[in-house]
Amino acid sequence: MAGHTNGVNGVAGSRVLKPGIYAPIPTFFVPDTEDLDLESFAAHVVRLAKANVRPLIAGSMGEGIHLTHSERAVLIKTARKALDDAGLPDVPVIAGTGTGSTRExxxxxxxxxxxxxxxxIVITSGYFAGALTRDALKAYFVEVAEKSSLPVIVYNYPGASGGIDLDSDLITELAEQCPNLCGVKLTCGNVGKLTRICATVSEQSFVDLYPRKNPNAPFLVLGGFADFIVPSAFANGHGAIIGLANVAPYTCARLFELSAAALSDRAVLAEAQRLQGIVARGDFTIAKASISGTKFLLEKLYGYGGLPRKPLPPIKSEAAQALWEHQHVRDLVQIERELSGKL
Known part of the structure; x- marks a missing residue:
């Protein structure tokens, strides 16, 4: 089946942005040359999509900062073709595009x-963090949203933005004033902030008063860690964009499904809480091993992963073995194998 064609501003034929689990896809590299390993990349995108996890290309986990403009484009094209060829033409592709300057x-x-x-998805520009006032930060996202030919997700990640942490008031203002914004990813891990934003944008009154430029792109509030998917659902959040979904896609997707179902059926809440505990412990342990640790686990589980691009170092062998043997990881792998039908 042929892929859809995006129209002006992504409206005509664009795929619907839905609540759920999204994964920042790692970029895989050929050993020695560090060229793009497109075969592994395409296979991974399809593997996750079949588990109901949607792809984000060239984000933090994807080492977007290490990629050239042309490499980003190749990855997007590769992901789109892989999804279409796998009979998944309606799965949307999100691309990381935030960089130092507004212009770029x-x-x-x-x-x-x-x-x-x-x-x-656009991360806050943090190189000159000390000089960026609230007005400057707001102007950055307003201009990007106005001039982007696609709907924009705000990416709040203080750890990769010179410590800049957008507050709930600013994010809500941006959501109200910029109809081409379609969400926020909160890798600050602040559940209170998520709750405050959802108290505005998840209400029907917001939808009525501040319609989106693209009707297929509602404003979603997405967590950046896997350890508060259940609380997020009960705060009227919309899911998460999480690196852990690369390692355990079926588990993360199931956790979101149960969390959403528990809103109307408390009988499934206990199972959602149990699964949340396994996921939260696994996320906490694996996140400390960063990109290289995630790639190591993918190598162990699926036969591909490899190394990050230099200067990011690989995980040390002792640390890798300890990660694989950690009980939090073993528990996560066990439940993933059960849910994916591998047992």
Whole structure:
């Protein structure tokens, strides 16, 4: 089946942005050369999509900061073709496009659209963090949203943005004033902030008063860690974008499904809480091993993963073995194998 074609501003033919679990897909590299390993990348995108986990390309886990403009475009095109060829043409592709300057960020947004992305996610520019006032930060996202040819997700990640942490008031203001914004990812891990934002944007009054430019792109509030998916659901959040979904896609998707179902059926809440505990412990342990640890686990589980791009170092062998043998990881792998039918 042929892939859809994005139209002006991503409206015509764009795929629907839905609540759920999204994974920042790692970028895999050929050993020695560090060229893109597109075969492993395509296989991984499809593997996760079949587990109901949607892809985010060239994000933090994808080492977007280590990629050239042309490599980003190749990855987007590869993901789109892989999904279409696998009979998954309705799965959207989100691309990371945030960079140092407003100008280059907008350029990357246009390039992502041309390559076949449906949405973009833009991290706060943090190199000159000390000079960026609240007004400057707001102006950055307003201009990017106005000029991007695709709907934009705000990416709040203080650890990769010079410590800049957008507050709930600013994010809510941006959501109200920028109809081309379609969500926020909170890798600050602040559940209170998520609750405050959802108290505005998850209400029907917000939908009525502040319609989106693209009707297929509602404003979603997404967590950036896997350890508060259940609390997020009960705060009227919309899921998460999480690196853990690369390692345990069926588990993370099931946890979201149970969390959403528990809102109307308390009989499934206990199972959602049990699964949340396994996921939270696994996420806490694996996140400390960063990108190299995730790639090591993918190598162990699926036969591909490899190394990050230099200067990011690989995980040390002792640390890798300890990670694999850690009880939190073993518990997560066990439940993933059960849910994926591997046992």
């Amino acid at each position: 960020t907008i350029e990357l947004c246009h390039e992502a659209a041309a390559a076949g992305a449906d949405y973009v």
